[in-house]
Amino acid sequence: MATPIEAVRWSPDGRAVRIIDQRLLPGEYVERDLRTLDEVVEAIQTLAVRGAPAIGICGAMGLVVCATKHESMDADAFRAALAGDALTIREARPTAVNLSWAVDRLMNVARAVDGPPAAVLSALHDEATRVLDEDRAMCRAIGEHGAALLAEGSRVLTHCNAGALATGGIGAALAPVYVAVERGRRIAVFADETRPLLQGSRLTAWELARAGIPVTVLTDNMAASVMRDGSIDLCIVGADRIAANGDVANKIGTYGVAVLAKHHGIPFYVAAPSSTIDLATATGAGIVIEQRPSHEVTRPFGTPTAPDGASVHNPAFDVTPAELVTAIITERGIHRAPYNFAR
C-alpha cells in the first residue's frame, strides 16, 4: 500500500502549514503552504481544508505561523497580536468545535509561559505539533481497533469522507481499512458519492485510489442494491457528534445506510475519536440539524437541475439511532451497547 496522504503538516522549513487543497480534488493535486493569517483563514473558510480534526490542527498550526511574524515585538504587543490572531482563526468557522478547542488549547499554553516572545513561540510550536501528533495517534488507534473487524477480502461500504483528508492522520472511518491493508489483507471499499457535496466520490475515492486500495464509486441510491447483491460485508462511517446513548449524527444519508444495513443483516460501524462523544447530549433528539443553502441541491456545478418553483430540503446531517449501530470504534476500543462512555 502507498502511504496515505497527509492532509495537514508542517512545511519542510517549519514556518508554514502545508495542506492539500481539497477544493481542487479529484481533478488536481495541489499542496499549498499557508504563511499568513489571511491564508489560514481563507483555507478554513473555503474548505480547502475540511474535516473537524484537520480544521483544528490547521487552526493550531496556523496560529503558530502567524505568531512567528510578531516575534520581534515587545512582550505585551506580542501577546496582544497573538490574541487577535487567535480570535480571527477561532471565528473562521464558528461551528467547528475542534477549531475553537485547538486554538484555546494553544492560548492556554501561551498564558502559562512566563517569558519573551521566543519562549512563547517555542512552546506554541511544540503544542501545535502535539495536537497534530495526538490526532495521528488517535487515528492509528482507531485503525488498530477497527482492523480487527476486517477479514481478508472484506468489502466495506462508507459514506462521505472520514478519511485521511479529514484528519491529521489516517482518518477515522477509513483508518481500519488502511491498517488492515497495511497488514496484508485485501480490502475493497464502496464509496457512496454523498450528495450534495460529493465528498465520497471526490475525496474518499481519491485518497483510497491514491493509496492503491480498490474503490468503487456509486450514487447514494445504489447502496441498497449492492447490499442486496451480497457485495457488502460491513459498513463503516464517521461521526460529527455522538450522544451519550450512542445515537450518531453524521453526514446526511448515514441514517439511510444504517436502515439498509439492518434490513440486509450487514454490520454497521461508526468510527470516530472519543472527543466526538458529547456526554452533555443525552440522545440524538438533542442534536440540532443544520439546514444548508438550497443551491447545493439545485445548482450542482452551477447547472440548474430543479425548477424555481420547487422547495428544497437540504439538511447537512441526520441522526442514526443507537439501535441501528453495531458498535462504535474509538481510539479507546470497540464500544457496544449499552454504552458507558463516561468510564
Place this chain on the structure above:
Amino acid sequence: MATPIEAVRWSPDGRAVRIIDQRLLPGEYVERDLRTLDEVVEAIQTLAVRGAPAIGICGAMGLVVCATKHESMDADAFRAALAGDALTIREARPTAVNLSWAVDRLMNVARAVDGPPAAVLSALHDEATRVLDEDRAMCRAIGEHGAALLAEGSRVLTHCNAGALATGGIGAALAPVYVAVERGRRIAVFADETRPLLQGSRLTAWELARAGIPVTVLTDNMAASVMRDGSIDLCIVGADRIAANGDVANKIGTYGVAVLAKHHGIPFYVAAPSSTIDLATATGAGIVIEQRPSHEVTRPFGTPTAPDGASVHNPAFDVTPAELVTAIITERGIHRAPYNFAR
C-alpha cells in the same frame, strides 16, 4: 390546478408531432414540432422525448408524419417507403418495448388496408391517435384508482419521473396525485432528485411545480430522514417491468426507497399500465439489469467528480421484491398480493 403538460401530441395542423424538449428542462420550456424522419429519430435517441409510453406514442405519430411525405408515390413505392421508415423508427431505441410495439401496431393496420396511399395514411393517422388516446385513458384510469389512496393533506414521496412527461397523459406514479388535486385535495410531493440523471429534480419537480402542486426536491440520501421525521405518508413510484409474482424493476434507487418505507411503516405503491406486467417473467430474478456508462456517475454536467483510479457502479434499474410492495396500481384497479395478473 393548472392542466398537466402534454408531453406528446399532434401539432395544430396535424402534420407534425409536437413534443416538449425534455433535454432543456428545467431551465427552458421549448416545444418542438417533429416533421421529418431525422427529427423523429433524433428526438427519441437524444431523450428529447423519454418515458416508455411517450416514446411509443412519438414513434407511432412520427411514422404517420413521415408516411405523409410519401403520399404522392404509387401504392407499392409508398408501402416500401413506409416499411423503411417504420424500421428506422423502430430501431431508434432498440430496447424500448413500447416503441416497437407501437410501430408494429401501425404496420399491422397498414397491411389490413387494401387501398391507395391516402386510405392507408388516413387509417394510420386514426390508429396513431388511438395509441395516444388509449394511453391518456390508461393514465386517467390509474389516476382514478390511485387517488382513492390519497387523503386530504397526503404527503407523497416519489422517485425518478413517471409523470405526464413520460406518457401521453397525466403519467403513472403522478396520475393519482393529479386526480386527487383535481378533486380538491391538497397533496404535497417529495421528489428524490434521482441520480445519476436527475429525472426527479429536473422533470418531476418541474411538471408538478408547473401544475401548481407543492413539490420539495431532496437528494436521494435524504429520503430516510424525511420518512423518520414523519413527513411522508406514502410512496408511489412507476415501473419499467413487473414480473408475474409482483417483483418490480424500476429506476435505480427504487428498491432502497421500498426498504426505507417498510422500516418506517409507510405504504409503498407502484403505479404502471398493465402493459408493464410481463407474465413471461416469473420473478425479478429473470430481469436483466442494464449497466450504463460510468461517466453518468463520475462526470455530472461535464465536471469530473471522481478520480480516474476508481471503479464505478452504474446500474440503470434495481428490482424491488414483491413483499416490499403494498399494492400495484394499474388502469384495471389496485392489485394486492398474491398477484393474479393473468385473469
